[in-house]
Amino acid sequence: MNSNLNSDTDYLWDKTGEPDPEIQQLEEILGTLRYQPRPLEIPSGLQVGKRSFFRGFRNHAAPLAIAATLAMLLLGLGLWLGLQRLQQSPQPLVKSPEAPQVRPVSSPEEKQNTATAVSSPEPKQKQIDSPRNRGNFPQVARNSRRDRNTVIKDQQLSLKQQQEAQAAKDQLMLALRVTSAKLSLAQKKAQNTNVPDLIHNQHKIG
Amino acid sequence: MKSLSRTPLKSAKLAALAVFLMLGATATAMAQNPRIQTSQLDGLAAKASETVDVNIDESLMALTTKFLSSKDDDERKVKELVSGLKGIYVKSFEFENEGQYTDADLESIRSQLRNPGWSRIINARSKKDGSIEVYLMHTGTQVSGLAVLATELKEITVINIVGPVDLEKLTQLEGEFGIPELGLQGTAPKRKN
Numbered sequence: 001m002n003s004n005l006n007s008d009t010d011y012l013w014d015k016t017g018e019p020d021p022e023i024q025q026l027e028e029i030l031g032t033l034r035y036q037p038r039p040l041e042i043p044s045g046l047q048v049g050k051r052s053f054f055r056g057f058r059n060h061a062a063p064l065a066i067a068a069t070l071a072m073l074l075l076g077l078g079l080w081l082g083l084q085r086l087q088q089s090p091q092p093l094v095k096s097p098e099a100p101q102v103r104p105v106s107s108p109e110e111k112q113n114t115a116t117a118v119s120s121p122e123p124k125q126k127q128i129d130s131p132r133n134r135g136n137f138p139q140v141a142r143n144s145r146r147d148r149n150t151v152i153k154d155q156q157l158s159l160k161q162q163q164e165a166q167a168a169k170d171q172l173m174l175a176l177r178v179t180s181a182k183l184s185l186a187q188k189k190a191q192n193t194n195v196p197d198l199i200h201n202q203h204k205i206g
Numbered sequence: 207m208k209s210l211s212r213t214p215l216k217s218a219k220l221a222a223l224a225v226f227l228m229l230g231a232t233a234t235a236m237a238q239n240p241r242i243q244t245s246q247l248d249g250l251a252a253k254a255s256e257t258v259d260v261n262i263d264e265s266l267m268a269l270t271t272k273f274l275s276s277k278d279d280d281e282r283k284v285k286e287l288v289s290g291l292k293g294i295y296v297k298s299f300e301f302e303n304e305g306q307y308t309d310a311d312l313e314s315i316r317s318q319l320r321n322p323g324w325s326r327i328i329n330a331r332s333k334k335d336g337s338i339e340v341y342l343m344h345t346g347t348q349v350s351g352l353a354v355l356a357t358e359l360k361e362i363t364v365i366n367i368v369g370p371v372d373l374e375k376l377t378q379l380e381g382e383f384g385i386p387e388l389g390l391q392g393t394a395p396k397r398k399n
Contacts (some may be wrong), residue, residue, distance in 0.1 A: 069221035076228050087241055165273035168266045175260040175296045179365050182356045186338040189330030
C-alpha cells in the first residue's frame, strides 16, 4: 500500500513511477489550459501616449519652466504697461505749443489771412512736393477749397477744444477751491490741536 | 546622471526666483503709485444730495494749462502750480442725513493710503467736526502725490493730486483761491515780523 502510494505520489510530483489513470485524465482535461507562448498583440485602437503625459512633462520640465517664466514675464510686462498707460494720459489733443487764438472773421481779406495762418501745413507741403500740380489751375482751386475746408474744420476743432478747455478750467478751479478749503480746515484743526496730541498723531518709527 | 537630473530643477528654481522678483518689483512699483482709486465711492452718489466729481487727467491738464492766460496774475499762478501735475481728482459727497456712509466705505481709500509710499502729515479728528487726514507721497526728495481724506457727519471728501505738488507754490496761492499756508516739510517757512 505504501509502495503504491509512494509510486502514485512520485508520478504526481515528478511523473516517475506508475502512472495513475485519474491523474492522467486530469492532466488531459487541464492540459488545454496550459500556458502557450505567443507574441504580444497590441490593439491598434489603443493610444499609447495618453498615460505618459506626466512622464513627458517630467522629461521637459526645464523648457516648460523657462516657457512659463517667459509667459509670466510677458504677462507682468503687459500688466505693467497697461497700468502705466492707464496712469499716463493719451497724447494731448493740441500739438502746437500755443493754443490757436480764434477770433471772429469779418472781411474776406481777413478770411484769406486767417486761412493761411491757421490752415494745416500738410496740404501746402503736398502742393510744393508735387511738381505736376504746378500751373495746374483746377488742381490749385481744388487745393484751395480743401484748404478752406481744413480751416473751417480747424476752427471748429479749436472751438470744441476751447469749450473742453473752458469746462476743464472750471473743473480745475472747482478742484482747487475744494482742495484749498479742506487744506485750510486741516491747517486750522492741526493748529488747534495740543502739542501732546500732535506727537500722538505722528507715525511710529520702525 | 545626477547633474543631468539636477539641471532642470535648478532651472525651475531660477525661473521661480525670477518670477517672484518680477512680481515683487511690480508690487513695489504699484505700491508707490500716487494715484488713488476712488471708484468704490461712486455708489454713494445715489444717496448724496450734492456731489462733486472732478477728474482731470494729464491730457486734460495739459489742455487746460494751455488755455490759462499768462497775462492774468491769478491764472498765471494757477498755471505755474498745475503745470507739472499729472492729475487732480476730487470726489465729494454731501448728504441730507447722518449715517449715510460707513467706515467700510472709507476703508478702501485708507488701505491704499497705508501703502509704504504714503506718509500722513496731518491727522485731525474730532467727534463734532469729523476728521481730516492729509497724506504726502515722496519720490526721493520730491513730493509726488497729495491725498486728503476729509469726513464729516454728512460729508465725505477725497482729494488726490498726482505729480510734483509744489507746496511752496501752493502756499503762494494763499488768499487768492483760498489755498492756505500749510507750513509743511519742504516748504520754506515764512518769517513773521
